[in-house]
Amino acid sequence: MDTRWVVFIFSLLSATCGWAEKQRKFKDDFLFGVSTSAYQIEGGWNEDGKGESIWDHHLHKHPEVVIDFVNGDVACDSYHLYKRDVEMLRELGVDFYRFSISWSRVLPTGLPNTINEAGFAYYDNLIDELLKYNIIPMVTLYHFELPQRLQLLGGWSNPLSVQWFQDYAGQVFKRYANKVKYWITINQPSVCMEPYAPPALGDEDAVGAYICVKHILLAHAAAYRLYEKEYKKKYKGQVGISLSLNLYDPVDNRTESEEAAERARQFASGLYLNPIWSKEGGFPSVVKELVAKVSKKEGFPKSRLPEFTEEENKALKGSADFLGMNHYTTFLVYPESEKNVGELWYIGDLDVRITRGEKWEEAMSPWLKSAPYGLYKACLYLNKHYDYPQIIITEHGWSTDTGLNDTGRITVMKEYFKALLLAIEDGTEVKGYSYWSLMDNLEWISGIMERFGLYEVDFHSENKTRTARKSALFYKHTIEKKIIDESWDIDDKDFKIEISDRRMKKKKDEL
Ligand code: GAL
Numbered sequence: 001m002d003t004r005w006v007v008f009i010f011s012l013l014s015a016t017c018g019w020a021e022k023q024r025k026f027k028d029d030f031l032f033g034v035s036t037s038a039y040q041i042e043g044g045w046n047e048d049g050k051g052e053s054i055w056d057h058h059l060h061k062h063p064e065v066v067i068d069f070v071n072g073d074v075a076c077d078s079y080h081l082y083k084r085d086v087e088m089l090r091e092l093g094v095d096f097y098r099f100s101i102s103w104s105r106v107l108p109t110g111l112p113n114t115i116n117e118a119g120f121a122y123y124d125n126l127i128d129e130l131l132k133y134n135i136i137p138m139v140t141l142y143h144f145e146l147p148q149r150l151q152l153l154g155g156w157s158n159p160l161s162v163q164w165f166q167d168y169a170g171q172v173f174k175r176y177a178n179k180v181k182y183w184i185t186i187n188q189p190s191v192c193m194e195p196y197a198p199p200a201l202g203d204e205d206a207v208g209a210y211i212c213v214k215h216i217l218l219a220h221a222a223a224y225r226l227y228e229k230e231y232k233k234k235y236k237g238q239v240g241i242s243l244s245l246n247l248y249d250p251v252d253n254r255t256e257s258e259e260a261a262e263r264a265r266q267f268a269s270g271l272y273l274n275p276i277w278s279k280e281g282g283f284p285s286v287v288k289e290l291v292a293k294v295s296k297k298e299g300f301p302k303s304r305l306p307e308f309t310e311e312e313n314k315a316l317k318g319s320a321d322f323l324g325m326n327h328y329t330t331f332l333v334y335p336e337s338e339k340n341v342g343e344l345w346y347i348g349d350l351d352v353r354i355t356r357g358e359k360w361e362e363a364m365s366p367w368l369k370s371a372p373y374g375l376y377k378a379c380l381y382l383n384k385h386y387d388y389p390q391i392i393i394t395e396h397g398w399s400t401d402t403g404l405n406d407t408g409r410i411t412v413m414k415e416y417f418k419a420l421l422l423a424i425e426d427g428t429e430v431k432g433y434s435y436w437s438l439m440d441n442l443e444w445i446s447g448i449m450e451r452f453g454l455y456e457v458d459f460h461s462e463n464k465t466r467t468a469r470k471s472a473l474f475y476k477h478t479i480e481k482k483i484i485d486e487s488w489d490i491d492d493k494d495f496k497i498e499i500s501d502r503r504m505k506k507k508k509d510e511l
Pocket of ligand 1: 040187443452
């Protein structure tokens with residue numbers, strides 16, 4: 001359906017049913033959190049026996065790929081300042097903290113022959129500090145950081161990577177299964193397709209990208225099955241995977257536009273959803289057909305898209321207790337026949353042309369515009385095509401340049417919360433929401449220019465001083481009240497934030 005229709009129907013229903021006036025509320029057990037990832041915040045890149053990761057290696061060798069030449073050597077220095085991070089979580093009053101473990105910090109070679117006790121001690125301390133204040137740890141095992149040593153062995157294109165990841169996951173599960181109940185195996189397997197990201201197999205040849213996708217998905221399933229077998233019964237934790245689930249919407253209501261948008265959805269997200277959540281399993285048929293066609297044209301005797309064996313299919317199907325949804329924006333897709341419009345957008349073998357709504361609010365990041373209806377529509381699409389998956393929004397965020405008075409971020413958060421509440425009302429099973437990010441951090445090749453934080457970080461100060469933005473106070477208020485308070489505002493120029501007793505009170509109530 002044309003996006004404008006959706007917006008129109010929304011406003012019509014709002015007007016006729018009094019939806020606009022209705023005060024919606026997040027349920028009492030809805031979980032609010034914030035997210036970060038190891039490379040983007042930790043620093044301490046070679047401290048206490050940490051091994052090199054592909055991002056360490058890449059940005060040391062090619063500092064010029066980052067817009068402002070900043071790398072993750074120090075970042076927010078959370079390796080030393082984690083107690084301040086937890087203090088910020090307490091100030092916000094969040095239920096959970098989603099952070100990632102750096103594989104090469106705990107297993108410097110990537111393989112389980114060497115365990116770095118000092119590296120594990122860092123996560124022991126962080127997790128214990130969270131639990132001390134009743135904040136739920138949500139751990140991502142892989143957020144784009146492969147140990148460099150494994151990259152030298154072919155990285156995710158080596159079939160053994162599935163075993164390497166399972167061994168690593170096994171070490172982490174063994175250590176933390178009694179303390180951590182929410183696990184995310186892989187953050188955005190679509191990283192295999194990202195031309196900006198190392199190992200950059202994606203842009204060097206379209207062969208490596210799909211092999212990476214196959215192995216990273218199998219690695220996820222292997223970790224899921226290991227937890228299921230060894231820990232699930234005893235510890236009752238949940239294991240999921242986080243996918244990039246932005247919406248690809250047709251640019252207008254022509255059938256060709258809708259068909260092109262659907263193809264884009266299959267390449268951008270079906271590739272990862274289908275093997276785990278569809279009844280038939282495996283890669284989506286439209287992706288199979290298209291890659292086979294293009295491969296043939298290129299002279300390959302066989303499609304570049306690998307297949308799953310029956311056994312692999314079985315391991316993958318149903319291998320997630322929840323779907324981690326990373327949703328930032330919406331792209332409007334043109335029919336493929338229109339070659340001279342919009343912007344070229346590469347997703348696998350599909351060269352689509354996209355645009356964004358002209359009037360949509362723009363963030364600091366060039367790819368990011370606000371289209372809250374897209375979150376609603378993306379949720380309903382998931383319900384329809386993947387049978388109402390259990391969802392946790394593991395990332396959603398907005399970038400600004402700098403400054404504490406970030407009213408733009410607050411507006412975007414409000415609008416997306418409204419869309420989320422509507423999606424829940426219309427049947428979407430969403431258990432929690434996590435804002436990206438707790439604080440400004442190293443935004444990959446965009447360096448420290450694009451700031452997603454609820455807390456501003458002064459990267460030039462010795463202590464990487466973190467200061468609450470106005471949005472931090474807005475989020476805190478939303479978490480406390482569980483409603484979207486349109487009238488909320490504050491005068492205070494310092495945006496002073498104090499520790500909330502919300503989680504400690506909850507602990508007391510539970511006892
Ligand atoms: C996500 C990624 C995060 C963060 C965010 C904002 O795709 O998982 O690490 O960088 O985008 O761009």
